[in-house]
Amino acid sequence: MMKMKSEDGLLSVCEKCRMKKQRSAAKGKANRLVHTLLLVICFMASMTPAVAQQNSDRISLGFGCLYERGLDVTLSYEHETKYHNAWEYFANGYIKWDECASCGHVCPESFWNNYRSYGFGFAYKPCVARGRNHHGNMRIGASVGSDTDRFLGGIHLGYEHNYTLRHGWKLFWQVKTDVMIKGEDLFRTGIVLGVKLPVK
Ligand SMILES: [Zn+2]
Incomplete structure (x- = not known):
């Protein structure tokens, strides 16, 4: 058992x-x-x-410091096609400040009301440098606009470098020269910093 x-x-x-x-x-x-x-x-x-x-679209906002005594804001709609090439449709506002004639300083009056212009245009931005999380584009564009009393035309040349963040966001810097036809200043050369957020 x-x-x-x-x-x-x-x-x-x-x-x-x-x-x-x-x-x-x-x-x-x-x-x-x-x-x-x-x-x-x-x-x-x-x-x-x-x-x-x-293949994506973004809203882009950039702030620029331009020679000499100039600041600008550019709001753009950017359509990216293949290989990071892109089309940009933009609105640009520009101010050029000066020392005030009456107080001798840069005061709010002479900052905001010395010279202003705005423009609307578009740019083609072929991609010329690619990395894993960044890419560089040339920026070639044209615009029409106005200052306080005249019609203005603009030709825009520059280089833009983009850094891809999470969820399709991008940071970018630009070096650019705006050639302003009939503007107070012919050349506006400077640096722009900005951000892009995806819209679709
Ligand atoms: Zn003043």
Whole structure:
């Protein structure tokens, strides 16, 4: 009776062992499948934003310091096509401050009311440098606008460097020269810093 019991016990242990082995083999297969799936998902996740970023539209806001005594703001709608090439449609406001004739300083009056102009235009921005999270574009554009009493035309030449952030946001800096036809100053050369946020 004792022997039978132990034999029975032995058998049941063996059976358990076998089932355990089977289960762990199945588990191993499942693990490999999960790993493969995760790899595929990771791969797709890493590819999808790159594809999405190539064809996308952004609102861009840039603030510029221009020689001499000039500041400008540019609000743009940017449409990015293939390979980071882009079209930009922009509105630009510009002020040039001066020392005040009456108080001899740069005061609010002489800052805001010395000279102002605005313009609307577009630019083509071919991509000329690409990196993993950044790219550089030439910026070639034209605009029409006005200052306080005249019609103005503008030709815009520059270079823009973009840094891609999370969720399609970008930071950029620009070096640019605006050639203003009939403006108070012919050349406005300077640096712009800005941000772009995705709209679709
Ligand atoms: Zn003043």
